[in-house]
Amino acid sequence: MGDEMDALIVVDVQNDFCPGGALAVAGGDEVVPEINRMLAAFPIRVFTQDWHPAGHSSFASSHPACVPFDLVEMDYGPQVLWPDHCLQGSDGAAFHEDLEVAPADMILRKGFRSDVDSYSAFFENDHETPTGLEGYLRSRGATRLTFVGLATDYCVAWSALDAARLGFDVTVKMSACRAIDLDGSLERALAEMRAAGVALV
Numbered sequence: 001m002g003d004e005m006d007a008l009i010v011v012d013v014q015n016d017f018c019p020g021g022a023l024a025v026a027g028g029d030e031v032v033p034e035i036n037r038m039l040a041a042f043p044i045r046v047f048t049q050d051w052h053p054a055g056h057s058s059f060a061s062s063h064p065a066c067v068p069f070d071l072v073e074m075d076y077g078p079q080v081l082w083p084d085h086c087l088q089g090s091d092g093a094a095f096h097e098d099l100e101v102a103p104a105d106m107i108l109r110k111g112f113r114s115d116v117d118s119y120s121a122f123f124e125n126d127h128e129t130p131t132g133l134e135g136y137l138r139s140r141g142a143t144r145l146t147f148v149g150l151a152t153d154y155c156v157a158w159s160a161l162d163a164a165r166l167g168f169d170v171t172v173k174m175s176a177c178r179a180i181d182l183d184g185s186l187e188r189a190l191a192e193m194r195a196a197g198v199a200l201v
């Protein structure tokens with residue numbers, strides 16, 4: 001097991017987060033070549049996929065009085081409302097076509113419950129409902145996690161913060177991430193990650 005401590009977690013490198021997608025992140029596709037090059041160095045490789053049913057509660061279209069990027073209060077706290085994106089089985093939810101997906105040991109889907117969003121790969125946005133990833137990584141013997149992908153300030157940051165809270169040794173490889181940066185969200189996310197002991201390299 002000792003040689004299997006390092007896991008690469010590739011977060012949401014999906015068409016809808018790339019240029020031309022429903023929730024495009026500037027330069028989102030630029031992370032693909034670097035991620036492809038990194039894969040071989042990690043004995044454990046997990047890819048996540050944002051995977052929403054139609055009418056998901058994080059979609060502005062599900063809230064008649066709202067428009068995309070509005071902030072609303074859900075039972076579990078504040079939630080940004082997004083354009084419809086990553087619909088289960090859609091082209092937008094597919095991985096970027098140049099991403100090497102074959103090396104993935106595990107593909108984790110999240111955001112499939114209608115009433116709660118899931119930015120983090122570990123817990124849904126209620127901070128309570130587990131996705132099962134912690135158990136998977138611990139059973140594989142992973143202790144060090146490196147995060148790459150989209151978006152730096154949402155799914156990557158929330159995943160890295162949860163991982164740090166769970167006691168993993170956490171690194172975010174910034175050159176293989178791109179941010180949405182909504183109202184200062186990137187600066188806030190970077191500060192929170194630094195404060196939590198996440199290595200931003």
Ligand code: VGL
Pocket residue numbers: 011012017050082119150151152153154155156
């Ligand atoms: C994401 C907003 C909504 C992400 C997913 O992957 O960062 N952001 N759903």
Ligand code: ZN
Pocket residue numbers: 050051052058085086111
């Ligand atoms: Zn989403």
